[in-house]
Amino acid sequence: MKAIVYRTIGDPDVLQLAERDLPTPAPGEVRVRIAVSGVNPTDWKTRSGATNSLQFPEVTPHLDGAGVIDAVGEGVDQSRVGQRVWLYMATAGRPTGTAAEFTVVPAGRAVPLPDAAGFELGASLGVPALTAHRALTVAEDGPRRLRPGALDGKVVLAAGGAGAVGHAVIQLARWAGATVVSTISGPEKARLATAAGAHHVINYREGDPAASIRKIAPDGVDIVAEVALGANLALDLAVLRTRGTIATYANDGGKPVELDVRQNMTLNTRLQFLILYTLDPDVLAAAAEDIAAAVGDGALPVGEEHGLPLARFPLERTADAHRAVERGMVGKVLVDVAS
Incomplete structure (x- = not known):
């Protein structure tokens, strides 16, 4: 062969x-x-x-x-x-x-x-969908599995919605019932995030992106799926609800991450780092089952x-x-x- x-x-x-x-x-x-x-x-x-x-x-x-x-x-x-x-x-x-x-x-x-x-x-x-599933299932108040309705009432922020993981976050979150916001850097990526199913797209390089997101989610975002933590942490914290979750799977751009401990204590932030290699195999298997169900639904x-x-x-x-x-x-x- x-x-x-x-x-x-x-x-x-x-x-x-x-x-x-x-x-x-x-x-x-x-x-x-x-x-x-x-x-x-x-x-x-x-x-x-x-x-x-x-x-x-x-x-x-x-x-x-x-x-x-x-x-x-x-x-x-x-x-x-x-x-x-x-x-x-x-x-x-x-x-x-x-x-x-x-x-x-x-x-x-x-x-x-x-x-x-x-x-x-x-x-x-594979990697994009499993990573997206993990990001959407680590919040303190769940869910641990995805299905239609599992994220009803939740607001999910998909950072970098034009990327492969961001794309999967948008699709899985929407399939599970969330309102999906995606941050993008320009019109072409906005078109892609919208085509993926994002309800709202926000150009983080223009105007006041935090205010724009807060108009959509006055009480704050429940889950952020983050691809560039160092660059985006200030925005994430500005829009995160109390006891919200930032699930980060990359740090594109490599900007160092600085945490204001008091700010995060006050928010009761859950900052979840994730990589697939060290996950429990049963967690991966459950995620694969949910992804297969979403594929079966054409999602x-x-x-x-x-x-x-x-x-x-x-x-x-x-x-x-x-x-x-x-x-x-x-x-x-x-x-x-x-x-």
Whole structure:
């Protein structure tokens, strides 16, 4: 089979197309013929050594993807052969991800994908949707699971609604019943956030964004899903309700974070940091179930018309796909594995 591999950390040129043996699923695993592989910032950061050293002698990258199960290991129901699935956390603690014609993953990380959902949608879930789900389910007063009505009466602020995680926050929060506000930096990103389903979009570079948000939510925002904590913390605190939650999954721009302890004590702020790698597996599994339900309801569409443009590259140009993500391309970068 064809696979993308790297044996040393570095720039995208370390990614090489290679021939590798077809993997055999171990007990509790499934083998998936990959149709589309999804690229996330964490993939290039791992490849470049920005977040850790090389963990295995050789790595096939990418946490997310979608395809069809073609073999199962001992203990896995044979009826799953032929099932369309989306994959998450494929390289978590493992050397082989979805940038290959076939990969093996624990059976629980291969989630059924409805026939009506394309493989490009399946490959766009994973990290963005799981991160969004976590951000929406860590508030003191819940909910811990998402479903229609779970966020009724809540106001959610999706910072950076034109990004892949922000897009998923908007869609999942709206599916669960929240009023969704998104902050953006210009008209084009406003168009994308609106297409994703945001009820209100606020340009944080114009006027008084805190006052604009307070007009929408006089009592304050319940949950902030934050992508740039250092840059946005002052705005977040200005609009947060008492006992509200700021769930931060990145610090784009790298601005240092300074906390006014008294201000946060007075607000009873819950400041939740999150990363998927160290979450309890049961939490991830529950999130995947909720995301699958949202997909089944048609609540997580992708594409330009749904607020998440797709940039697609063939497998042999995976290095170019990584460059696109590193440069901050708006939308979702995918690698088409199957012809």
